[in-house]
Amino acid sequence: MSTEQRLAPSGAPDSPDTPDTIGSGEERAVRHAGWAALRPLVLRLHFYAGVLIAPFLLVAAVTGLLYAGSFQAEKVVYAHELSVPVGKAERPLSQQVADARKAHPEGKLAAVRPAPRPGDTTRVLLSDVPGVSADHQLAVFVDPYTGNIRGALETYGSTGALPLRTWLDALHRDLHMGETGRLYSELAASWLWVVAGGGVALWIGRQRGNRRLRALALPDRTATGRRRTLSWHGAVGLWAALGLVALSATGLTWSAYAGANIGELRESLGQATPTVSTAVAEQHAGHDGSSGMPGMPDMPSMDESKGNRSGGSAPADVGIDKVLRTARAQGLTNPVEIGLPTDQGTAYVVKQVQRSWPEKQDALAVDPATGKVTDVSRFADYPVLAKLTRYGIDLHTGTLFGLANQIALAALALALIFLILWGYRMWWQRRPTRDRALSFGRPLPRGAWRQVPLPVLIPLVAAVGVVGWLVPLLGISLVAFLAVDITLGALSRRRRVPATTVD
Numbered sequence: 001m002s003t004e005q006r007l008a009p010s011g012a013p014d015s016p017d018t019p020d021t022i023g024s025g026e027e028r029a030v031r032h033a034g035w036a037a038l039r040p041l042v043l044r045l046h047f048y049a050g051v052l053i054a055p056f057l058l059v060a061a062v063t064g065l066l067y068a069g070s071f072q073a074e075k076v077v078y079a080h081e082l083s084v085p086v087g088k089a090e091r092p093l094s095q096q097v098a099d100a101r102k103a104h105p106e107g108k109l110a111a112v113r114p115a116p117r118p119g120d121t122t123r124v125l126l127s128d129v130p131g132v133s134a135d136h137q138l139a140v141f142v143d144p145y146t147g148n149i150r151g152a153l154e155t156y157g158s159t160g161a162l163p164l165r166t167w168l169d170a171l172h173r174d175l176h177m178g179e180t181g182r183l184y185s186e187l188a189a190s191w192l193w194v195v196a197g198g199g200v201a202l203w204i205g206r207q208r209g210n211r212r213l214r215a216l217a218l219p220d221r222t223a224t225g226r227r228r229t230l231s232w233h234g235a236v237g238l239w240a241a242l243g244l245v246a247l248s249a250t251g252l253t254w255s256a257y258a259g260a261n262i263g264e265l266r267e268s269l270g271q272a273t274p275t276v277s278t279a280v281a282e283q284h285a286g287h288d289g290s291s292g293m294p295g296m297p298d299m300p301s302m303d304e305s306k307g308n309r310s311g312g313s314a315p316a317d318v319g320i321d322k323v324l325r326t327a328r329a330q331g332l333t334n335p336v337e338i339g340l341p342t343d344q345g346t347a348y349v350v351k352q353v354q355r356s357w358p359e360k361q362d363a364l365a366v367d368p369a370t371g372k373v374t375d376v377s378r379f380a381d382y383p384v385l386a387k388l389t390r391y392g393i394d395l396h397t398g399t400l401f402g403l404a405n406q407i408a409l410a411a412l413a414l415a416l417i418f419l420i421l422w423g424y425r426m427w428w429q430r431r432p433t434r435d436r437a438l439s440f441g442r443p444l445p446r447g448a449w450r451q452v453p454l455p456v457l458i459p460l461v462a463a464v465g466v467v468g469w470l471v472p473l474l475g476i477s478l479v480a481f482l483a484v485d486i487t488l489g490a491l492s493r494r495r496r497v498p499a500t501t502v503d
Contacts, residue, residue, distance in 0.1 A: 035201075035205055037451045037452050037453060037456065038452060038456070039202070039205055040451060041449055041451070041452060042198045042201055042202060043202060045194070045198060046195060046198040046199060046202060047427075048481050048485075049191050049194060049195045049198075050195060050420075050423045050424075050427070051424075051427060052481070053187065053188070053191045053195065053477070054420045054423060054424065056184050056185075056187050056188040056191075057188045057191070057192060057195070057416060057420060058416075058417065058420045059175070059184065059188070060172065060184075060185055060188040060189075060192075061413045061414075061416040061417045061420070062413070062417065063168070063171045063172035063175075064172050064409065064413045065409075065410055065413035065414065065417070066168050066171070066172070067165070067168045067169060067171075067172045067398070067409075068398055068406045068407075068409040068410040068413060069406070069410065070164055070165040070168045070169075071165065071398060071399075071403075071406055072403070072406070073164060073165075074161075074162055074164055074165050077162075077164055078153065078162050078164075080150060080151060081121065081141040081150050081151040081153060081162075082120065082121060082141070083119050083120060083121065084119060084120075084121055084143045084144075084145065084146075084150065085119070085145075086118045086119045086145070087143075087144075087145025087146065088145070089145070090115065090144040090145060091144060091145065091146075091147055092321050093112065093114055093122070093320055093321050093324055093338075094319055094320050094321050095147065096112075096114075096122050096124070096142045096144055096147060097109070097112055097124055097320065099142055099147040099148075099149065100122075100124035100140040100142050100149065101124070103140065103149045103152075104124075104126060104138065104140050104149075104152055106126065106129050106130060106138075107126035107127055107128045107129035107130075107132075107138060108126060108127050108128050109124070109125075109126060109340055110125045110126060110127040110137060110339070110340065111125040111137075111337050111338060111339045111340060112124050112125065112320065112337070112338045112340075113125070113160070113335065113336070113337045113338075113353070114144070114324065114334070114335075114336065114338075115144040116334040116335035116336075117334070120144075121141040121142060121143060121144065121150055122141070122142045122143075122144045123139045123140070123141060123142075123155070123160065124139070124140040124142060125137045125138070125139055125140075125155065125337075126138040126139075126140065132154055133154075135156065136154045136155065136156050136166070137154070137155050137156075138152055138153075138154060138155070139152065139153055139154070139155040139160070139162075140152045141153070154166065156169070157169075158353060158355070159353075159355055159397070159399060160353075172185065173185055179256065182255070182256050183256070183473065185251070185255070186251075186252070186255040186256055186257060186258060186473050187473045187477065189247070189248050189251035189252050189255060189258075190248075190252065190255075190258065190471045190473045190474035190477070191248075191474060191477070192244055192245070192247065192248035192251075193244070193245045193248035193249065194474070196237070196240075196241045196244040196245050196248070197241070197245065199233075199234070199237045199241065199419075200237065200238060200241045202234075203216065203234040203235075203237065203238055204216065204238075206234070216234075216235070216238060217235060217238060217239065218235055219231040219232045219234075219235040219236070225429065226426055226429040226430065229422050229425050229426050229429060230426055232418075232422055233419060233422040233423060233426065236415055236418060236419060236422075237415075237419050239415070240412055240415040240416065240419070243408065243412045243415075244412060244415075244416060246392075246395065246396075247396060247409075247412060249392065250392035250393060250395055250396035251396055252471065253389050253392055253393060254393060257471075257472045257473060258470065258471045258472065258473070258474075261469075261470050261471075261472070262470070265470075266385050266386070266389070269385065270383065271383040271384065271385035271386055272383070272386065273382065273386040273389065273390070274377045274381070274382060274383075274386070275363075275377065276349060276351075276363045276364060276365045276375040276376065276377045277365060277374070277375045278341075278342075278346040278347045278349055278365055278375075279345065279346065279347070279374075280345060280346065280347050280365075280367045280368070280369070280374060316368075316369045317368045317369070318366075318368060318369070318370070318371035320338060320340075320348075322371050323338060323348045323350060323366045323368075323371065324336075324338060324350070326350075326364075326366050326371055326372075326373060327350040327364060327366070330362075330364055330373060330376070331362065332350055332351075332352055332360075332362055332363075332364065333352070333360065334354075335352065335353050335354050335360070336350055336351065336352050336353065337350070337351055337353050338350050339351070341368055347365040347366055347367055347368060347374055347375075348365065348366040348368055349363060349364075349365050349366075350363065350364055350365075350366065351363035351364075352379075355394045355397075355399035355400065356394075356399055356400060356401065356402050357400055357401055359379060359390065359391070359394070359400075360379070361379035361382070361390065362376075362377065362378050362379055363376070363377045364376045364377070464478070
């Protein structure tokens with residue numbers, strides 16, 4: 001008898017790997033060909049992932065919990081920059097830009113976000129600012145009624161995250177370790193759906209003899225010891241499973257490796273996210289003169305009543321005020337961001353930036369010389385997968401349903417933290433009776449895959465191969481688990497083989 005067999009409890013009612021031996025031989029054969037054949041394999045995979053991947057999941061859950069609260073914290077911490085007393089009338093947007101550039105002439109004018117609601121400030125976004133990282137911008141907050149500058153803060157991403165949320169976002173995404181750190185979060189997201197799905201299958205399979213919904217959905221308060229821990233782990237896991245799988249799927253959509261594969265797959269299916277073309281008519285490009293960045297201190301005035309800028313050969317620019325009016329006429333309501341031309345051959349790009357339901361993601365390009373719309377992208381015309389990707393990302397980041405979304409994310413993060421702690425506690429409680437102080441939880445028996453019928457095993461291996469290609473960190477880590485497991489098994493068998501003597 002092997003060490004693992006000696007450690008297995010006999011007839012322990014709370015042991016998740018106790019084989020099903022109840023029923024006639026024919027009934028056992030049917031179960032063996034179905035779930036009973038797969039259950040030991042799922043159990044061993046759930047065990048390994050729970051023990052080895054759980055630390056990554058725990059870090060992701062804790063940092064995700066902090067990030068979920070950052071949206072509301074941001075409103076409090078940066079209240080002075082974000083809000084102003086409501087005035088009688090807003091100044092022209094071009095004048096607000098000029099006020100911002102007078103106070104902050106550094107860098108380049110990149111975009112403008114007009115005040116979306118009464119009492120909000122206008123954000124003038126500057127790029128290439130000394131001391132600000134290349135993928136961030138400096139947001140200058142302007143009182144739209146008076147032109148007073150309320151402050152300037154670094155901002156990041158399409159949601160306009162300010163320093164507190166940006167810091168917590170980076171902590172959750174890559175632990176402030178850059179691209180290398182992103183491997184931790186992608187590994188966690190790659191395994192989260194596997195752990196959650198396997199846990200649900202094991203819990204439902206364990207309760208199949210009890211058809212009461214309460215037995216599945218609520219913990220058993222009368223249980224003690226490991227049974228009590230397992231009851232809480234299973235019940236809470238059942239409630240949280242769908243949300244955890246959703247977090248895993250949406251997190252992978254913009255991960256480094258799986259995200260790239262998903263993007264390529266979407267593109268090959270014609271489901272890529274549309275973008276507006278910024279190219280303008282050839283006759284407007286190639287002129288000498290200014291850089292086409294209205295509002296910069298070294299640029300002539302943007303007053304559209306003057307028509308062409310002074311300077312002879314400088315190209316005409318209708319001005320940011322007319323561009324905004326054109327966007328409004330095309331149905332682009334607040335909140336919007338106006339991206340300025342990057343050179344003389346490109347257009348203004350006005351895009352809606354609302355990430356809450358219903359999403360506002362329409363965008364259009366405006367020729368700076370004529371003020372005419374040159375290209376339009378409507379969210380209603382997005383391909384299905386492009387829409388789902390947008391919804392998924394915004395759901396994952398807590399913006400799709402606002403405060404309710406953020407509360408749900410916090411609840412899922414807390415649930416995952418407790419599930420991991422309960423999982424480790426069960427592992428500890430499975431220690432052998434002897435030398436408990438010096439022992440860890442016993443591993444699940446090896447060789448579970450041998451119980452899977454060949455007609456099931458072959459397509460299962462093929463499916464794992466496809467998923468491993470699409471989600472590389474899952475595939476690589478699974479191969480590493482198998483290699484470690486095979487090595488440990490070989491060493492265990494070698495220790496059990498009696499030494500032979502040579503006369």
